[in-house]
Amino acid sequence: MECAQLVIKNANYYTAGTFLQGDIVIVDGKIVAIIASGRYSGNFIAERVIDASGYTVLPGLIDSHVHFREPGHTEREDFFSGSCAAAAGGFTAYRVMPNVNPPPFDTAHLNDCVILAEQKSIVDFMILAAAGFDNKQNFSQLLNAGVVGFKTFLQPPPVGKEQEFFGLTAADDGELFLMLQAGAASNGRFYFHAENHQLIKALEKYLHVTGQEDNSFHYQSHAAVAEIESVATVLNFAKATGCKIGFVHITLPESCELIKQARGQGVDVVTETCFHYLLFDNSYIDRFGPYAKCNPPLRDQAAREGLWHYLFDGTIDMIGSDHAPFTVTEKAIDPKQGIWQAPSGIPAIEVMLPLMLDQVAQGRLKLADIARLFSENTAKAHGLYPRKGCIDLGSDGDFTIVDTGSRQKISREKMYTKARDINIMFEGMETTGMPVYTIVRGRVVMDHGQVDKNARGWGNHLRPEIIC
Ligand SMILES: [Zn+2]
Incomplete structure (x- = not known):
């Protein structure tokens, strides 16, 4: 059994203009396998599993x-x-x-x-x-x-x-x-x-x-x-x-x-x-x-x-x-x-x-x-596709998982920007749909609104692979 950094199971995920279902397996920051929903456990031991049932998995925005x-x-x-x-x-x-x-x-x-x-x-x-x-x-x-x-x-x-x-x-x-x-x-x-x-x-x-x-x-x-x-x-x-x-x-x-x-x-x-x-x-x-x-x-x-x-x-x-x-x-x-x-x-x-x-x-x-x-x-x-912007084998394990059904009010109290107090015009607006996980190369950096501040320095400089 191979060890996986992260598995996103029961994913309804976007790829090339359409949505497919599966368990997405990430090893060393890369997508290494996409398996029929619920089947990953026969092949991988996962350090962390996110059950994406009810959510939609987008390539990292x-x-x-x-x-x-x-x-x-x-x-x-x-x-x-x-x-x-x-x-x-x-x-x-x-x-x-x-x-x-x-x-x-x-x-x-x-x-x-x-x-x-x-x-x-x-x-x-x-x-x-x-x-x-x-x-x-x-x-x-x-x-x-x-x-x-x-x-x-x-x-x-x-x-x-x-x-x-x-x-x-x-x-x-x-x-x-x-x-x-x-x-x-x-x-x-x-x-x-x-x-x-x-x-x-x-x-x-x-x-x-x-x-x-x-x-x-x-x-x-x-x-x-x-x-x-x-x-x-x-x-x-x-x-x-x-x-x-x-x-x-x-x-x-x-x-x-x-x-x-x-x-x-x-x-x-x-x-x-x-x-x-x-x-x-x-x-x-x-x-x-x-x-x-x-x-x-x-x-x-x-x-x-x-x-x-x-x-x-x-x-x-x-x-x-x-x-x-x-x-x-x-x-x-x-x-x-x-x-x-x-x-x-x-x-x-x-x-x-x-x-x-x-x-x-x-x-x-x-x-x-x-x-x-x-x-x-x-x-x-920017010459980064399909490493970025894509959910497929070999792409980086970057995902934005969204809950399209939840309703919430925008409040600057919850914000991380230093400029939250000038964020006046959106205050109190009600929206349906929000991101629930932000995942960068297999690492969860935001989980239901909580940002992992220990990820300081995790970000990489993205250089184009082809000049566009
Ligand atoms: Zn500008």
């Missing part, structure tokens, strides 16, 4: 968009608190954004980030390196060091913060074009926060002058056309240079339509949206002010509704949380000032999956869509 603030702002979050929140939220891995201080714009700074995350993260992680006009000579080296891609902000570095933003920005169209030329030569993928900065600045100025300073200031200044225009420019330049690109947190059906057309013309582009653009509209900004403030902003009802179509036609590849923690003091508005003063970001990694499972309960999504948009596609887009 990956949050494609988090800001864990380390190095630089560990008062907001760090790799330990952030990864505990990831495990609590049902995520076995995450992709961390490079706008930390200092940003990973070369291999030395990248290695500093990797070491910190390896020491502290309880789940696996991938890293987007910083890419800008100023560090284009480093792209190939960063790819060789194992990043899954790059991220760029389309704006000049804020005045006084030039060091903090070094290698993260393309200030104008000229810098962007030259950066993409270098990017094409490196064969990496370059992700963009697509909003036209000049237009936003001009609209902000106009709204100040005309005294339109209530909470709508945020979505009026970050107008829809600022995203659409920026997406169009990046797509045009990608077509001209041959650079592989991606968009993070796309919010609008018009942007999706442009991406779809460009794909048809041969542009290699990956698209992410975030759950809040699918579930919430800008009335939440009117209501919750800074606590619903994120960039791009929540859009109007028609845009929110229109985005759903592109989840199902394949234009949107993956969904992330854009978990963006701040301290209570940072988020609070000075009553003499307005919403523009508060930083943009919502720390949502612990609420995303329950809210999306609630959409499954309501019949808008299928569980297979959750597996595809939060795991399978995400692993494929």
Whole structure:
């Protein structure tokens, strides 16, 4: 009899677009056998057995968009608190954004980030390196060091913060074009926060002058056309240079339509949206002010509704949380000032999956869509499939086990993020469906809401196996 690290028995599990039944056996972090339900015990002695009867077993879900603030702002979050929140939220891995201080714009700074995350993260992680006009000579080296891609902000570095933003920005169209030329030569993928900065600045100025300073200031200044225009420019330049690109947190059906057309013309582009653009509209900004403030902003009802179509036609590849923690003091508005003063970001990694499972309960999504948009596609887009994003022989033993029937109320009291106290807009929402186990390479890191803090340092750096 062989010894197994873990057996998930009576599993109803997702694989390649469908659900099958069986006992899943994990040895040394890998799936070594999938046996007819109830039959594992004739072949294996298990250290731990989870009976998944009544639950659904998904491949380990990956949050494609988090800001864990380390190095630089560990008062907001760090790799330990952030990864505990990831495990609590049902995520076995995450992709961390490079706008930390200092940003990973070369291999030395990248290695500093990797070491910190390896020491502290309880789940696996991938890293987007910083890419800008100023560090284009480093792209190939960063790819060789194992990043899954790059991220760029389309704006000049804020005045006084030039060091903090070094290698993260393309200030104008000229810098962007030259950066993409270098990017094409490196064969990496370059992700963009697509909003036209000049237009936003001009609209902000106009709204100040005309005294339109209530909470709508945020979505009026970050107008829809600022995203659409920026997406169009990046797509045009990608077509001209041959650079592989991606968009993070796309919010609008018009942007999706442009991406779809460009794909048809041969542009290699990956698209992410975030759950809040699918579930919430800008009335939440009117209501919750800074606590619903994120960039791009929540859009109007028609845009929110229109985005759903592109989840199902394949234009949107993956969904992330854009978990963006701040301290209570940072988020609070000075009553003499307005919403523009508060930083943009919502720390949502612990609420995303329950809210999306609630959409499954309501019949808008299928569980297979959750597996595809939060795991399978995400692993494929980063050269990690079928090691990740897949329940099959030889894949890593990563699972998110969900209970689709249980009802609960979202409460920030239960959260692991350091930023729980700015998690105001979701408080008290009722959902049907929640993650009950998060399992990383055979190790249970979350069991019915309890995170195993002894798993600190269990997380591995995920390097792409093929460059995508
Ligand atoms: Zn972000």
